[in-house]
Amino acid sequence: MPQTIAPRVRMLVLLFLAVTGALLAGAGPASAHAALTGSDPAQGVVVDKAPTQVSLTFSEKVATNDASLRVLDPKGKRVDTGKPSNVSGTTYAVQLHSGLPDGTYTVTYQVVSEDSHPVSGAYTFSVGAPSQTTVSVSPREAGGGVVGWLYGFGRYLSYAGFIVLVGGAAFVLGCWQRGSGVRALQRLVVGGWVTLTAATLMLLLLRGSYTGSGKVGDIVDLDLLGQVLQTKTGAALVSRLLLLAAAALFIAVLFGAYDKREDEEKRDLTFGLAIGGTVVAAGLAASWAMAEHASVGLQAGIAMPVDVVHLLAVAAWLGGLAALLVALYRAPADTPLPAGAVRRFSRVAFGSVLALVATGTYQSWRQVGSWSALTGTRYGQLLCVKIGLVVLLVGIAWISRRWTGRLSEGAEASTAVEAEVVEKADVATPSGDSEPRHATPAAGSESDDPSSSAEDSASAEDSEAVEDSVRAAQLARQRAAVDTARQKKLRDADPHRFGLRRSVLAEAGVAVVLLAVTTVLTSTEPGRTEEAAAKATSSSSSSSSSSDGSTAGALTLDMSFDTGGTDGKGVVSIDLDPARVGGNEMHVYVQRPNGRAFDVPEVKVAFTLEAKKIGPLPVTPDHITTGHWAANGVQIPMAGEWKVAVTVRTSDIDQTTVSKNAQIG
Numbered sequence: 001m002p003q004t005i006a007p008r009v010r011m012l013v014l015l016f017l018a019v020t021g022a023l024l025a026g027a028g029p030a031s032a033h034a035a036l037t038g039s040d041p042a043q044g045v046v047v048d049k050a051p052t053q054v055s056l057t058f059s060e061k062v063a064t065n066d067a068s069l070r071v072l073d074p075k076g077k078r079v080d081t082g083k084p085s086n087v088s089g090t091t092y093a094v095q096l097h098s099g100l101p102d103g104t105y106t107v108t109y110q111v112v113s114e115d116s117h118p119v120s121g122a123y124t125f126s127v128g129a130p131s132q133t134t135v136s137v138s139p140r141e142a143g144g145g146v147v148g149w150l151y152g153f154g155r156y157l158s159y160a161g162f163i164v165l166v167g168g169a170a171f172v173l174g175c176w177q178r179g180s181g182v183r184a185l186q187r188l189v190v191g192g193w194v195t196l197t198a199a200t201l202m203l204l205l206l207r208g209s210y211t212g213s214g215k216v217g218d219i220v221d222l223d224l225l226g227q228v229l230q231t232k233t234g235a236a237l238v239s240r241l242l243l244l245a246a247a248a249l250f251i252a253v254l255f256g257a258y259d260k261r262e263d264e265e266k267r268d269l270t271f272g273l274a275i276g277g278t279v280v281a282a283g284l285a286a287s288w289a290m291a292e293h294a295s296v297g298l299q300a301g302i303a304m305p306v307d308v309v310h311l312l313a314v315a316a317w318l319g320g321l322a323a324l325l326v327a328l329y330r331a332p333a334d335t336p337l338p339a340g341a342v343r344r345f346s347r348v349a350f351g352s353v354l355a356l357v358a359t360g361t362y363q364s365w366r367q368v369g370s371w372s373a374l375t376g377t378r379y380g381q382l383l384c385v386k387i388g389l390v391v392l393l394v395g396i397a398w399i400s401r402r403w404t405g406r407l408s409e410g411a412e413a414s415t416a417v418e419a420e421v422v423e424k425a426d427v428a429t430p431s432g433d434s435e436p437r438h439a440t441p442a443a444g445s446e447s448d449d450p451s452s453s454a455e456d457s458a459s460a461e462d463s464e465a466v467e468d469s470v471r472a473a474q475l476a477r478q479r480a481a482v483d484t485a486r487q488k489k490l491r492d493a494d495p496h497r498f499g500l501r502r503s504v505l506a507e508a509g510v511a512v513v514l515l516a517v518t519t520v521l522t523s524t525e526p527g528r529t530e531e532a533a534a535k536a537t538s539s540s541s542s543s544s545s546s547s548d549g550s551t552a553g554a555l556t557l558d559m560s561f562d563t564g565g566t567d568g569k570g571v572v573s574i575d576l577d578p579a580r581v582g583g584n585e586m587h588v589y590v591q592r593p594n595g596r597a598f599d600v601p602e603v604k605v606a607f608t609l610e611a612k613k614i615g616p617l618p619v620t621p622d623h624i625t626t627g628h629w630a631a632n633g634v635q636i637p638m639a640g641e642w643k644v645a646v647t648v649r650t651s652d653i654d655q656t657t658v659s660k661n662a663q664i665g
Contacts (some may be wrong), residue, residue: 034058034059034060034061034062034111034113034114034117034119035058035059035119036056036057036058036059036109036119036121037057037058037059037090037624038056038057038091038624038625038628039054039055039056039057039107039123039625040054040055040597040625040626040627040628041054041125042125043123043124043125044123044124044125045125045126046125046126046127046128046129046130047125047126047127047595048128048595049127049594049595050096050098050099050100050101050127051096051127051596052095052096052098052596053093053094053095053096054069054071054080054093054094054096054107055087055091055092055093055094055625055626056069056091056092056093056107056109057090057091057092057624057625058090058091058092058111058113058119059090060090060113060114060296061089061090061114061296062090062092062111062112062113062114062119063111063112063114063231064083064084064092064111065083065227066082066083067110068083068084068092068109068110068111069084069092069094069107069108069109069111070094070107070108070109071094071096071105071106071107072105072106072107072108072135073100073101073103073105074103074104074105074131074132074133074134074135075133075134076133076134076135079096079097079100079105080094080095080096080097081094081095081096081097082094082095087626088599088626091625091626092111093626100127101127102126102127102128102129102131103126103127103128103129103130103131103133104124104125104126104130104131104132104133105124105125105126105127105133106122106123106124106133106135107122107123107124107125108120108121108122109121109122110212112211112231113296114232114295114296116232116233116291116292118210118211145214146216147206147209147210147214147215147216147219148210148214150202150206151203151206151207151210152520154199154202154203154206155199155203156515156516157195157196157198157199157202158195158196158199158200158203159515159518160192160195160515161192161193161194161195161196161197161198161199162192162196162284162285162311162315163192163314163315163318163319163322163515164188164189164191164192164195164319164322165189165192165193165195165196165247165315165319166192166281166284166312166315166316166319167315167316167317167318167319167320167321167322167323168185168188168189168192168319168320168322168323169189169250169251169254169277170277170281170315170316170319170320170348171185171319171320171323171324171327171345172185172189172254172323173254173270173273173274173277174274174344174348175320175341175342175344175345175348176327176337176338176341176344176345177266177270178335179323179327179331179335179337179341180254180255181255181335182327182330182331182332182335183332184326184327184330184331185323185326185327186255188322188323188326189251189254189255189323190251190255192319193244193247193248193251196240196244196284197241197244200237200240200241200244201241203237204225204228204234204237204238204241205219205220205225206219207228207231207233207234207237208221208224208225208227208228209221209224212224232290232291232295233291235291236287236288236290236291237287239283239287240284240287243280243283243284243287244284246276246280247280247284250273250276250277250280253269253273254273281312281315282308282312285307285308285311285312285315286304286308288307288311289303289304289305289307289308289311290304293307293367293526294306294307294363298366299366303362303363303366306359306362306363307359307363309355309359310355310356310359310360310363312355313352313353313355313356313359314352314356316348316349316351316352317348317349317352317353317356318511318514318515320345320348320349320352321349321504321507321508321511322508322511324337324342324345324504325504325505325508327341328504349397353394353397356390360390364383367379367383367526368380368383368526378524379521379524379526382517382520382521382524383521385517386514386517386518386521389510389513389514389517390514392510393507393510393511393514396503396506396507396510397507399503554575554576554577554578554579555574555575555576555577555579555662555664556573556574556575556576557573557574557576557644557660557662558571558572558573559571559572559573559574559646559658559659559660560658561646561648561656561658562656563648563649563650563651563654563655563656564654564656565650565651565653565654566650566651566654567598567650568650568651568654568656569592569593570590570591570592570593570598570648571590571591571592571593572588572589572590572591572603572646572648572658573588573589573590573591574586574587574588574605574644574646575587575588575589576634576644576664579662579664579665580636580639580664580665581636581637581638581639581664581665582635582636583632583633583634583635584633584634584635584636585630585631585632585633585634586605586619586621586630586631586632586634587621587628587629587630588603588605588621588628588629588630588646589627589628589629590603590627590629590648591627597626597627597628598626598627599623599626599627600648600649600650601649601650601651601652602647602648602649602655603621603629603646603647603648603649604618604619604620604646604647605618605619605620605621605631605644605645605646605647606618606619606644606645606647607619607634607636607642607643607644607645607664608642608643608645609637609638609640609641609642609643610643611640611641612638612640614637614638615642615643616645617635619631619634636664636665638665639663639664639665640663640664640665641661641662641663641664642661642662642663642664643659643660643661644659644660644661644662645657645658645659646658646659
């Protein structure tokens with residue numbers, strides 16, 4: 001059995017490297033988590049007059065800098081005035097130079113979403129008429145290249161280090177306290193701490209380049225590092241480093257002084273380490289929850305503590321599994337892993353699985369949102385793979401529980417055999433006479449001096465005593481080594497322990513793959529956001545095509561209004577697509593007399609079929625961006641000439657209703 005350990009460990013390491021490389025290479029750049037849901041001017045649109053600004057609307061708040069939003073003329077020259085401003089909510093705008101000539105303009109953007117992932121893209125619009133442009137509309141994907149790969153690998157290492165650190169320490173403290181003196185377990189937990197610390201420093205250095213230029217040379221740019229420290233992600237990484245300093249103290253106490261304490265002192269120390277370790281572990285988990293998926297979107301106040309519980313459950317299960325694997329293979333013969341420790345970990349793992357199911361179900365609902373997103377988005381597909389791996393892992397864990405039960409049944413017999421071996425080793429004594437041998441002078445000795453003979457005799461006796469003592473110590477060490485080897489051989493020959501080793505090794509292999517899939521999943525756009533972005537893009541495309549009359553069946557109505565108050569004049573446009581019986585998509589645009597979009601406090605639409613005395617059917621569209629409202633699923637019950645009335649309110653007391661008749665259906 002010992003000869004097979006090294007090949008299996010090497011196989012596990014190779015599996016780790018292969019899966020990590022395949023998943024990180026296949027994942028490509030990190031997907032955007034803040035999706036572009038609207039723009040003004042819209043993509044591909046041709047406007048009569050040059051706009052004074054370009055605004056972009058995202059699905060969540062984003063972080064910007066001076067180069068986040070750029071507008072380029074047909075020759076590639078910037079025509080924007082500087083850093084974007086937050087116009088309202090999730091809409092960001094950049095001002096343009098006045099007097100722009102006709103032609104095709106390119107809008108490029110690269111921002112950082114609220115859940116820490118970079119977002120980039122580009123589109124074009126035209127003034128007057130389309131023209132040739134020297135600007136490429138295929139921008140570099142944010143988070144890609146060598147820096148993106150290194151950042152993804154750093155994320156994997158940070159998760160792995162956290163799991164091994166927290167789970168290994170919890171295994172020693174809660175399941176096998178004598179393991180605090182086992183060198184192999186000490187190296188495992190300390191290795192987890194070193195890995196997490198190094199990975200955190202690596203992410204901190206890579207962060208500026210990862211969300212910006214993507215250049216390797218920018219990794220050591222101190223100015224970028226200073227900017228990163230002012231962001232939410234930078235604060236989370238620094239907090240993680242501070243907590244790791246506290247974790248180092250925890251490890252020093254656990255492995256340095258814990259095993260040498262008396263029972264009463266050990267109980268008090270166990271309680272203190274359990275409380276302090278839980279606080280530190282929860283803080284480390286929160287450094288992920290406060291800066292990634294859980295911190296944005298639906299129910300963030302609930303999602304963050306749920307995410308902390310989820311990460312702690314993963315660490316207790318998978319990290320404890322790693323510690324169990326090391327203990328089964330590398331525990332010394334004089335400190336064997338007892339069956340009781342395995343039983344305790346089995347209970348911990350079962351509780352962790354229950355916590356994972358509960359928190360994972362909530363997280364899946366929150367990030368996916370629909371059955372179509374579960375199968376039709378990359379996030380949903382990866383989630384299905386993760387669920388399958390968890391089910392497989394639980395199945396192997398069930399087999400391990402069966403081996404644990406059998407190990408418990410055979411524990412008494414195994415203990416009796418080992419005790420018998422130890423007893424025999426203690427009873428055995430070094431060979432030789434029990435009394436020291438005294439040398440007598442040979443007959444006919446040349447020495448006749450009695451004092452000289454006595455001195456020689458005493459010297460000979462001392463020399464022989466020393467030799468006997470050295471020989472006895474050597475024999476004792478040899479017997480101890482033989483007894484240790486015999487005990488280890490007896491323990492390794494136990495078929496139940498052998499079966500448990502095999503099943504735990506299989507669990508660890510699946511856990512390596514599961515961790516790699518989870519790392520990629522955290523860098524992938526949630527299914528709910530991806531579907532919303534696709535729907536918004538579709539709506540934007542429909543709106544653009546409707547406004548120039550290129551979509552067959554679409555209806556466009558322009559109506560001038562004047563509420564009589566300040567800034568109360570303008571034009572409201574209604575786009576209805578496909579303008580037929582059943583569900584329709586409606587877009588409402590409000591513009592000033594000079595053609596510039598602007599917001600008003602309220603817009604309402606009503607449809608009336610006077611010939612059939614149907615209606616008015618009220619519709620309250622949702623505000624999308626400046627001067628733009630939309631509504632999906634507007635139902636037209638039958639074909640006919642419908643009166644479309646629009647109520648525009650420009651202040652608390654100033655409003656008007658304008659209408660037009662149109663054939664629908």
